Amino acid sequence: MSAYHPLNEKEAIQIARSLEGVFAEGAELTSREIGDGNLNLVFHISDPVEGTSLILKQALPYAKVVGESWPLTLDRARIESEALIQEGKLAPGLVPAVYNYDPVLALTVMEDLSDHVIMRRGLIEGGRYPLFAGHISTFLANTLFFTSDLGMNQQSKKLRVREFINPELCKITEDLIFDHPYTDADTNSFDETIRDEAQVLWNDGELHLEVALLREKFLTQAQALLHGDLHTGSIFIKPDSTKVIDPEFAYYGPMGFDIGAIIANLLLNYAARDHWDADENARRDYRSYLIGTIREIWTQFDAKFRALWEENKTDRLLSSAPGYKDDYMKRLLQDTVGYAGSKMVRRIVGLAHVADIDQIPDAKSREHAQRLALSIGKQLIKVNRKTASIEELIQIAETSAESVKA
Amino acid sequence: MSAYHPLNEKEAIQIARSLEGVFAEGAELTSREIGDGNLNLVFHISDPVEGTSLILKQALPYAKVVGESWPLTLDRARIESEALIQEGKLAPGLVPAVYNYDPVLALTVMEDLSDHVIMRRGLIEGGRYPLFAGHISTFLANTLFFTSDLGMNQQSKKLRVREFINPELCKITEDLIFDHPYTDADTNSFDETIRDEAQVLWNDGELHLEVALLREKFLTQAQALLHGDLHTGSIFIKPDSTKVIDPEFAYYGPMGFDIGAIIANLLLNYAARDHWDADENARRDYRSYLIGTIREIWTQFDAKFRALWEENKTDRLLSSAPGYKDDYMKRLLQDTVGYAGSKMVRRIVGLAHVADIDQIPDAKSREHAQRLALSIGKQLIKVNRKTASIEELIQIAETSAESVKA
Known part of the structure; x- marks a missing residue:
């Protein structure tokens, strides 16, 4: 061998x-x-x-x-x-x-984690994981903080950047998330019933500007070692345990890309609930569970990341400049919102879809979920640089669920 | 051997x-x-x-x-x-x-370039180099554009980033430019007569926030292959030729750091003219030559960089998103202004100084030049994120030359 x-x-x-x-x-x-x-x-x-x-x-x-x-x-x-x-x-x-x-x-x-289930499957089946927000916010805060210039030796970090240069896998993301959905690319894949939505994406200049800025950051910002593909299919879960798997897309990039990925996938499930839940009450209830989870992920991440920063003042100036920490956390939230939006859009019109939506057997329900996901995704991309609170993301999701009718 | x-x-x-x-x-x-x-x-x-x-x-x-x-x-x-x-x-x-x-x-x-002179020496002696702005703006536009994600294959660029990981030399910059001048560090070096100025730098929270943001970008933004130390001592010159030397600090960083470095060093010479020119007319005349050079460097760089972008649409989305190019160039200007300011401040209170100012034999004149350079430098740092035109930088230099009296 x-x-x-x-x-x-x-x-x-x-x-x-x-x-x-x-x-x-x-x-x-x-x-x-x-x-x-x-x-x-x-x-x-x-x-x-x-x-x-x-x-x-x-x-x-x-x-x-x-x-x-x-x-x-x-x-x-x-x-x-x-x-x-x-x-x-x-x-x-x-x-x-x-x-x-x-x-x-x-x-x-x-x-071996076969006693866990893939989280995407668990969510589709209506599973609830009350410890998940705590686990994933710890995962995000710890891995992102301690691989960044805020939490590790800055010369060692540069060697780490070198070790994780990952051109081929990044290329997949650059194409499939930050390019193809916004043009009539051969790789795109969507139901003909939503061709009107795809065409809007291809011609929306305001959207293209925001995606260009997010793409630029993905290409240039060596902020922390990312998982790089942190969707609910990359998470093994059971009620008392969360395990993040498959970090083959890992590279040094913008932190918000990882945080946004997990939120996007919860929102994709959110958009699909009309089909997966038996009645309106069950749907409302599960959506509120998903929204609560999203809120907890961000607020706990924010608190844990700030606490790590307080405890580990690795960088003198970045730890003492007045207002810098708040400015940094605000930009992290904005990136999170922008990347969450990008990750949603690509799952509807791009090459790779998600089971939460694709496995809806009824065409009408599927179309509704797709339009709702696109509506949320586009809005998140457009507001990303203006966002000041996670509640704004939540409101976009909830308002869209009201206004995009089946 | x-x-x-x-x-x-x-x-x-x-x-x-x-x-x-x-x-x-x-x-x-x-x-x-x-x-x-x-x-x-x-x-x-x-x-x-x-x-x-x-x-x-x-x-x-x-x-x-x-x-x-x-x-x-x-x-x-x-x-x-x-x-x-x-x-x-x-x-x-x-x-x-x-x-x-x-x-x-x-x-x-x-x-061998011994038929050239070091530009810093040439400027101190009142030399004029009418081709310099054209040469250096071409150098900047070509080297920065074609090593960035805008002008080269984006997967090859990542391998280039890896090749130019340069922890030790970057550490020197991170310490001496983006940290020590803003705290009472052992490495700092300044005339006792301007201790009041140094103390202001150590306690100016607004300044610290801006320097923290510039430091963050230096640490994380792999935008283009920089020279990394582009002051007038790294340039060999004669009237018909410009040669940039000594790129041992080269690494992938924010473009504005190189552009700002050259502008900062012209402004340091500008601040020192009270001593080097025989009379007020000569001083005014030489200062106007320096200002004209700075204006030409930016405007020619801006035009050449945009032209390269038009001719080489390497990145589909970044070349077509409406408003993206203008937004990018505005951010380059802002970075340029911020880094120019940082490079000025460190040459007055930090470890390594410049001959333009240090070789002024008269203590009073030297002190004046130092205070003027600090005044310009601090203002540039503070306005960097609000700057919309190179004329704002020029106005700060000219207004300071009027208001900071010998």
């Missing part, structure tokens, strides 16, 4: 067995390939007798999205495992433990 | 002789070490018979500034030679030609 090749199940078991102290000597191991085959092989290796298990994740040298396939660097496995290790140190318990990384095979051995 | 060691003149000659096609076979070469010994050895190697010559510049493993000495990476020689090569491609004729780079010896062999 000295050269890179996609592993088979037998090899995966052999590697798992070679790890010290995981499985009992001579245990009968089984392997199940549980990846979707689009980007990675994912082997679930277990000893059914002892009930022990782990995951082997191997990067494939290509990406497949919605039928298209293009070559993709194996280096993303290094970035992913290194990001998981960093995040695990900064936010203990909130990412899977990494047991080993093999650079030649682009292979990460990590904790 | 297989391991790093500081060269002696005999070795320097031997290396020069080994370069093909430079000196005639068997020529009698002479060597003169012309560096200041603080950061680098600089050997001037020439064949007096043929009149051919070149420069060998070798990095020393330490820095000495005003008596202090600290270790400094030899990697800066790689960064300097690589930056010179990039700049030479993008702005032909405006940097010395690089003939060879030896990574082990941290040695760059380059064009």
